[in-house]
Amino acid sequence: MPEIRLTEEEIRFATLFESVTGVTPLDVILDSEYSRVIYVVPKNQAAMAVGRGGSNVKLLRQVIGRDVEVVETGDTPEELIKNSLYPARVIMVKVVKAPSGTKTAIATVASGDKGIAIGRNGRNIARARLLAKRYYDIDKIVLT
Numbered sequence: 514m515p516e517i518r519l520t521e522e523e524i525r526f527a528t529l530f531e532s533v534t535g536v537t538p539l540d541v542i543l544d545s546e547y548s549r550v551i552y553v554v555p556k557n558q559a560a561m562a563v564g565r566g567g568s569n570v571k572l573l574r575q576v577i578g579r580d581v582e583v584v585e586t587g588d589t590p591e592e593l594i595k596n597s598l599y600p601a602r603v604i605m606v607k608v609v610k611a612p613s614g615t616k617t618a619i620a621t622v623a624s625g626d627k628g629i630a631i632g633r634n635g636r637n638i639a640r641a642r643l644l645a646k647r648y649y650d651i652d653k654i655v656l657t
Contacts, residue, residue, distance in 0.1 A: 517539075517540050517647070519541060522543065523541040523543060524541075526543070526550055526552075526577070527541045527552075529573070529576065529577070530552055530562075530573065533569050533572055533573055533576075534561065534562045534569045534573075535561065536554050536555070536558045536561055537555075538553060538554055538562075539555060539586055540552070540553035540647075542643065542644075542647070544639075544643065546639070547580070547634075547636050547639065548579050548580060549581065549582055549636075550573075550577060550579050550580070550581050550582070551582045551583075551584060551640060551643070551644075552581070552583050552584070553584050553585075553586050553644070554583055554584070554585055554586065555585070555586060556585055556586060557585070558585065559584070559585045562583045563583055570583065582640065584597050584599070584640070584644065590606075590608050590618065590645060590648070590649040590651060591606035591607070591608065591618075593644055593649070594606045594618050594620055594641050594644075594645055594654065595620075597637075597640050597641040597644045597645070598620065598622070598638070598641050601622050601623070601626040601629040601630035602622060602623035603620055603621070603622050603623075603630070604621045604622065604623060605620070605621045606618055606619070606620045606621070607619045608649075608651060615652045615653070616649070616650060616652055616653075617651070617652065617653045617654070617655060618645055618651050618653070618654045618655070619654075619655050620641075620655070620656050620657070621656075621657045627656060630656055631656065638654060638656065641654050642654050
C-alpha cells in the first residue's frame with residue numbers, strides 16, 4: 514500500500530471522527546464531487562464507528578455538513594473493493610492487468626444488487642474507484 518499523507522483539513526476531520534466514534538481512522542478522503550467525507554477504518558471497526566442505528570454518522574453529518582461514509586480497510590485490492598461496495602452483496606472480485614499496464618477490477622455482484630453497487634448518481638461505484646486507485650493503482654472497476 515502507498516504511504517498516505519493527510520492535509521491539515523483531513524487531520525481535523527480525522528480528529529473529530531475519533532472523538533465522536535472512538536475509532537481512529539486510517540485514512541480520510543474529502544470527496545468534493547459528491548460533497549462527502551469518506552473514512553477508512555480498521556477491520557471489524559466499521560460497526561463501532563457507525564454507531565447504533567447510525568448515530569455516530571448522523572452526528573458527524575450534522576457537525577460537518579456533508580455526507581459521511583465509513584469503509585473498512587482490506588488487506589487485498591479485492592477485499593477493499595468488496596468493502597467499499599457495501600451494502601451490495603459482492604460475490605467475487607478479480608483484478609486483471611492489461612498488456613498496457615492498466616489494472617482493471619471485475620466485480621461480480623448478486624443479481625438484484627447491481628443498482629445498490631452503483632448507487633444514486635454513481636456515488637457508490639465512484640467511492641470504490643477512488644479507494645482502489647488511491648491504494649492499489651487500479652484504474653477501472655467493471656460490475657457484472
